Amino acid sequence: xxxxxxxxxxxxxxxxxxxxxxxxxxxxxxxxxxxxxxxxxxxxxxxxxxxxxxxxxxxxxxxxxxxxxxxxxxxxxxxxxxxxxx
Amino acid sequence: xxxxxxxxxxxxxxxxxxxxxxxxxxxxxxxxxxxxxxxxxxxxxxxxxxxxxxxxxxxxxxxxxxxxxxxxxxxxxxxxxxxxxx
Numbered sequence: 001x002x003x004x005x006x007x008x009x010x011x012x013x014x015x016x017x018x019x020x021x022x023x024x025x026x027x028x029x030x031x032x033x034x035x036x037x038x039x040x041x042x043x044x045x046x047x048x049x050x051x052x053x054x055x056x057x058x059x060x061x062x063x064x065x066x067x068x069x070x071x072x073x074x075x076x077x078x079x080x081x082x083x084x085x086x
Numbered sequence: 087x088x089x090x091x092x093x094x095x096x097x098x099x100x101x102x103x104x105x106x107x108x109x110x111x112x113x114x115x116x117x118x119x120x121x122x123x124x125x126x127x128x129x130x131x132x133x134x135x136x137x138x139x140x141x142x143x144x145x146x147x148x149x150x151x152x153x154x155x156x157x158x159x160x161x162x163x164x165x166x167x168x169x170x171x172x
Contacts, residue, residue, distance in 0.1 A: 013147070016140075018140070018143065022151075028151075032147055032151050032154060033147065036146045057099055061122050064118045065108075065118050066153055068118060068121075070153060074156060074163070081167065
């Protein structure tokens with residue numbers, strides 16, 4: 001995904017602008033920002049009284065949960081492959 | 087990881103308490119909370135002037151980025167397996 005240069009783009013997340021700098025393509029950065037925005041809106045819809053800070057922290061909690069689950073899937077798949085090779 | 091019941095536990099993330107309810111084990115919820123807390127402290131260390139909200143949003147951005155990368159790895163591995171079977 002990297003094109004070898006630092007990209008600096010401005011994205012809108014939950015009504016606030018953020019400047020994101022990274023090696024990734026602008027498309028990747030925009031996709032990530034859209035996913036965060038979407039998750040924040042989902043959680044806010046279910047919990048309308050939350051402050052933006054709590055909402056953002058719970059979005060991070062939610063995402064790390066998904067990450068840990070995905071990592072478990074990946075490790076399981078790697079173990080399956082290892083066993084197939086034995 | 088689920089033991090079939092809803093767990094409700096209080097965790098501390100970046101000096102603030104959050105009540106997390108989920109099907110996951112208390113250990114899983116605590117691990118996830120610790121990972122969020124750690125990521126927030128890492129980003130805060132590099133950007134000490136950020137507000138807690140911006141810090142939490144950038145933590146979510148960072149995590150979704152990791153998630154997307156991991157998903158690409160998983161898909162690559164699944165494709166490799168598919169090709170091996172063909």
